[in-house]
Amino acid sequence: MSSYVNVTALWHVALYGVLFGAGIVTCYALGVIGASRLTIARERGGASVIAPAALAAVSFATVATGLAFALYVLLSK
């Protein structure tokens, strides 16, 4: 089997696939939570908007960085 499969490449694909695939989804989900709580805080008025805004900003910025890295990988072929 291993003579037909580049096991090292397969291992890398699996590792980075999980790392980036699930990682980006997790960061984005945190961003959605932040954005959702920010909206609710604004609707209620008076509630602190700093924590949800910071969570959303950091999470979406991480996702944007991941997207930029993906574009770099895509174009560097």
Added chain:
Amino acid sequence: MGSDLLLYIVVGTALAFDFTNGFHDTANAMASSIATRALPPRVAVALSAVLNVAGAFLSLAVATTIAKGVVDPSVITLNIVFAGLIGAITWNLITWYFGLPSSSSHALIGGVVGAALVAKGQSAIKGAGIVEKVLIPAVLAPFLAGAVAIVGTYLAYRLTRREKGDHVRRGFRYGQVASASLLSLAHGTNDAQKTMGVITLALIAHGSLNGNAGVPTWVIISAAVAIGAGTYIGGWRVIRTMGTRITAIEPPQGFAADTSSAAVILASSHYGFPLSTTHVCAGSIIGSGVGRKLADVRWGVAGRLAIAWVITLPAAALVGGGTSWASDLIGGTAGVLVMAGVGAILATGLYIVTRRDRVTADNLFEQGSASRDPNAVKHDLPDLVAA
């Protein structure tokens, strides 16, 4: 004169393959976005078409080999390339008719393998290459992508379980536009290059192009336009299967599936491990169904996809081999011309047949009018529209 005509036919057939590749694979990037209403159907295919065209111009990694490592490159002639393309186009059209996502790359490899086998014999085929480049990746891709999507989907639902449903759905819809766009761009950089490679090889074999020369600009433009036009036409039958019949997709699932697909495709491309975009995207959608609590995955539909993937190579090889045999029987350029005509007539006939049971952007989610499949997943339309 004869060789010029043969070249024109091969170039035309390669662009026709590129076109079918485009409309067959629209579903890979856009099915989940259309299913979750992240994008209206026509906007989704238009966006995907533009990004496929852009992708075709962005990548310089044009493959100037066909079926590398699978067929002895020294035996490949224009006639074999033509017959291989006919095999691939035929399989793309048949699977499109039945709404089955299948790999255009594997179909092209199968077509060339069949044509080379008939024209040059068994010694022209590298069996180990077929196992390494087609069979093993076909088995691994859906499991790999599916596993990533299961983890991503589970985490997306787990993390957002206490948030307001409409906020979550809207948020993930925005994300889906980005992840689906990335997939479309990746598709353009990969798949348009195949056709550019085929045409460039044909030009070199004909003597119109020096072996060391780069890809002519007109080849890049025509391949980009062909795949973009095919994508814009939208393979609605395949989109319907991927978007509604495997599992009912909600926005968090769609985002997880698209992101998982993009991550696996980019990683496989970077590390040189050949995985089919179609197999990866279908695997991710199945995984997103498994990863969501109480989601219903139609394993019967998934099984039909697996069967289509298994028979892609032999079916395309059969048509490619038959085309090679028939064109050789007639002989010369006339043989190729006749088989091109037969192919065009059959493709037109299939198109006419599909007009009786049209699937379009307008009836994509209707149960019954266009669909004869009793296993079709009931789409959660009111909830998604309301959100």
